[in-house]
Amino acid sequence: ELKVEQNPLFLSMQEGKNYTIYCNYSTTSDRLYWYRQDPGKSLESLFVLLSNGAVKQEGRLMASLDTKARLSTLHITAAVHDLSATYFCAVDGYGQNFVFGPGTRLSVLP
């Protein structure tokens, strides 16, 4: 059974600081996705990582995938308040549908 974990579950950080959210999964997969959810809103797709070593960047966010370690990271550079949200990773296992991690609730403080 595919399981997805995220670390940390809650993150409070100051504006201007850097931090990394980790996503671990339990079985082989080459496809990993990052989503953002604002309170009371639906999920917004951030990154789609489709191969080992994939790295994608958008603004202050950068995501990477290491399929051998079954690990993806979401790195936040010089955080700003607008990045406050819950971030989910999801893994697309072979022959399985998406399995979501528990989410990381990020709060960026001034």
Place this chain on the structure above:
Amino acid sequence: SAVISQKPSRDICQRGTSLTIQCQVDSQVTMMFWYRQQPGQSLTLIATANQGSEATYESGFVIDKFPISRPNLTFSTLTVSNMSPEDSSIYLCSVRTSGSFEQFFGPGTRLTVL
């Protein structure tokens, strides 16, 4: 990407009643899914809505409680039957388009059962 709409956006229902949620996509999509997100929790897949045939349910979800229809490639409904307060959640429709691995999510339906 695909533009997805859901109706209703929110509802407050009485225990024992049923609610049907509609999901409409602006283009034909290969796969449609229904998720539940309980307050403060992650997303759990309820079922895959199959066009022209019975939905495929995940463990812990049954057709009698969550009947699903998908009459064509752009529309699906999820019914939450005989509701109890434990059914209070956000219900999200998502789609996957042909040739893409990505999933896009609708705006969600926030259900409160009293």
